[in-house]
Amino acid sequence: MTSALADIRVVDLSSGVAGPMATMLLADFGADVVKIEPPGGDSARVLPGFAVWNRNKRSVVLDQRDPRAAPGWPSFCPEPTCAWSASPAARLPVVNSIPTRCAPSIRV
Numbered sequence: 001m002t003s004a005l006a007d008i009r010v011v012d013l014s015s016g017v018a019g020p021m022a023t024m025l026l027a028d029f030g031a032d033v034v035k036i037e038p039p040g041g042d043s044a045r046v047l048p049g050f051a052v053w054n055r056n057k058r059s060v061v062l063d064q065r066d067p068r069a070a071p072g073w074p075s076f077c078p079e080p081t082c083a084w085s086a087s088p089a090a091r092l093p094v095v096n097s098i099p100t101r102c103a104p105s106i107r108v
Contacts, residue, residue, distance in 0.1 A: 003030025010034070010082055012057065013064065015042045020053035027056035035059045 008031040012023040020035070027033040035042075035057045044050050 005029045005031035008032065008082075011036060015044050017044070017047070017049070017053060020044070020050075023057065024053050024055060033057040036062050036064065039063050 005026060008026065010023055010026055010031050010033045012019065012033050012035040014020055014023065015037075023031075023033050023035070033056065035054055037059055039061055041061070042050070044053075
């Protein structure tokens with residue numbers, strides 16, 4: 001049986017609680033979610049719910065502030081459907097280089 005979001009790929013650039021919980025639901029329904037963490041890991045890893053909020057996701061460490069990291073996107077998440085990020089992350093050079101299949105206005 002195919003899951004509801006089996007054809008959806010999401011790049012998760014969020015941290016904390018709200019963003020990871022939203023992408024957790026997408027992953028629970030079958031979306032391929034790749035969580036991008038900064039060097040040193042997500043600061044929310046110390047929170048007791050971190051493992052729950054980030055279940056069913058793959059995780060990759062990538063320096064989002066380094067524009068040289070942009071060519072690495074296709075290797076771990078080819079043609080993502082959307083990019084999920086907190087608003088400050090949306091201004092980082094690597095985030096703007098994500099080649100999504102959705103319109104830029106749909107990036108959340």
